[in-house]
Amino acid sequence: MEVHVQPKTRTKMFCGCAVAPLNAPPNTYVCEICLGLPGTLPVANKAAVEACLKTALALNCEIPRHTKFDRKNYMYPDLPKGYQISQYDLPMSVSGYVEVGTRKVRIRRVHLEEDTGKLVHAGDKLHKAWESYVDLNRAGVPLMEIVSEPDLRSADEARDYATELRTLLRAIGASEAEMEKGQMRVEPNISIRRAASDELGVKTELKNINSFRALHRAILYEVERQTQVLESGGTVVQETRGWSEAEQRTFSQRSKEFAEDYRYFPEPDLPPLEVERTWIDELHRNLPELPSVRRARLLDHLPAAQVAVIGADRELADLYENAVARGAPALPTANWIVNEVAPTGKLSPPENLAELMKLLLGFCRTHRATDVTILSGDVHVGNIGKLEHPEAGVMWQVTSSGIGSPPPEGLSGWLMEKVSRPAIDLGAGVRGKLMPITEHGHDLMHRRNFALLALDDGESWHAEGALRVKLFGEGLPEPREFSLPSRACGYSASR
Numbered sequence: 001m002e003v004h005v006q007p008k009t010r011t012k013m014f015c016g017c018a019v020a021p022l023n024a025p026p027n028t029y030v031c032e033i034c035l036g037l038p039g040t041l042p043v044a045n046k047a048a049v050e051a052c053l054k055t056a057l058a059l060n061c062e063i064p065r066h067t068k069f070d071r072k073n074y075m076y077p078d079l080p081k082g083y084q085i086s087q088y089d090l091p092m093s094v095s096g097y098v099e100v101g102t103r104k105v106r107i108r109r110v111h112l113e114e115d116t117g118k119l120v121h122a123g124d125k126l127h128k129a130w131e132s133y134v135d136l137n138r139a140g141v142p143l144m145e146i147v148s149e150p151d152l153r154s155a156d157e158a159r160d161y162a163t164e165l166r167t168l169l170r171a172i173g174a175s176e177a178e179m180e181k182g183q184m185r186v187e188p189n190i191s192i193r194r195a196a197s198d199e200l201g202v203k204t205e206l207k208n209i210n211s212f213r214a215l216h217r218a219i220l221y222e223v224e225r226q227t228q229v230l231e232s233g234g235t236v237v238q239e240t241r242g243w244s245e246a247e248q249r250t251f252s253q254r255s256k257e258f259a260e261d262y263r264y265f266p267e268p269d270l271p272p273l274e275v276e277r278t279w280i281d282e283l284h285r286n287l288p289e290l291p292s293v294r295r296a297r298l299l300d301h302l303p304a305a306q307v308a309v310i311g312a313d314r315e316l317a318d319l320y321e322n323a324v325a326r327g328a329p330a331l332p333t334a335n336w337i338v339n340e341v342a343p344t345g346k347l348s349p350p351e352n353l354a355e356l357m358k359l360l361l362g363f364c365r366t367h368r369a370t371d372v373t374i375l376s377g378d379v380h381v382g383n384i385g386k387l388e389h390p391e392a393g394v395m396w397q398v399t400s401s402g403i404g405s406p407p408p409e410g411l412s413g414w415l416m417e418k419v420s421r422p423a424i425d426l427g428a429g430v431r432g433k434l435m436p437i438t439e440h441g442h443d444l445m446h447r448r449n450f451a452l453l454a455l456d457d458g459e460s461w462h463a464e465g466a467l468r469v470k471l472f473g474e475g476l477p478e479p480r481e482f483s484l485p486s487r488a489c490g491y492s493a494s495r
Helices: 046-058 155-172 212-231 277-285 291-298 304-310 314-325 330-341 350-363 408-419
Strands: 002-005 070-073 083-086 093-100 103-114 118-121 132-135 142-148 184-187 204-206 239-244 249-255 397-399 424-427 430-435 450-456 461-472
Touching: 002 155, 046 093, 046 103, 046 142, 046 155, 046 277, 083 103, 093 155, 155 184, 155 212, 155 291, 155 314, 204 212, 212 239, 212 249, 291 304, 291 314, 304 314, 304 330, 314 330, 314 350, 330 350
Parallel strands: 204 239, 397 461
Antiparallel strands: 002 142, 002 184, 070 083, 093 103, 103 142, 118 132, 239 249, 424 430, 430 450, 450 461
């Protein structure tokens, strides 16, 4: 399998042009060098070289002392120079491996090259287009190509391998590897063989797959297609095929070229690179903890299901460990991250999450009646219901029985008594007080089932967006849904 990854750099591979943001106007991030104009000279991007070396080290590769760039010659409308600067016989690194579950996948090479431009086909499909437009914003953007040995045996293994690569690349900071932005593209080479044979059949290459689901489906389809071809007496042709997401099938693009078809030769405008061992040693020392090591450590105190989610994302793992380091309970925090944070992608500061988890652990030790006191003894929690928030999945529900079972007609007076009291220290530097809720200028206190906990930001009391405490019980109107404040539930104010 070949995986193309865009390293995290500000500029292109061989010129000073900035890497274009997604959906930038066509041909606005270009210069004489990436346009391939005569008389220009490329200069290698050190940040891209460093990202490639870090990736190679994380994949346990050998890094030769000398490496060089080569010209890969072919003609295509999105390749303005008529050749691509890549690496052929002296790549940046060779002979590595990565462990994916119980399988050890060998890495043949990790090398650097430049990306091509982009063709936009009128009609959306190449074979049906009446004209095509060329956008060269991506031309010259650095790419790492990670090539594995034929060690993967199923669509599941291929998907797991690609997922593990993305996790590793993000963990070491070599790439953001966002497939939807084109920063990681997967090209599996697929061949089948008879069950009793060790000889691999003729391979086909699937180009530029940009999602794990598409990768899985494309491989399943191509395996079935090749099986039908062979069982019907036909011959599998070595070719490059594309994947149609709309039609859920592969289709032929062109016959597969061999290395000699590209007429590789050393890039005359770039000198060979000599990689200093001191630089390699420094990069190796500064590598962060790798995902496989972190997952093994998390398994010491978390179930495998939680580790599978948290360990697959560096930001989630950092959030979990930093929150636990601040006193948050391990398993409830992991459950919260898996169920509430991961699906939304909205990360809170770890100190806020730690305070939230400690509050929830104190308030909600059981889903049955409790005798836990909140608001410094003013309100008791009883019969805790579902915690629900429209965005964050949280709501505190407080029963009327938890405050001494006042009669419905007395509840409003009880609330007004609490409103008249001074501010209450809620802990963690947060102060609040109960206030009546109004809606469209009308006081809702007569409904006897609403109260508002306003938060103090140090300057004034803010009612909007603050914690709505829902009071309900026998004889009271049906409670309404209100949401928690951003600061109280540990989410950023920009939620």
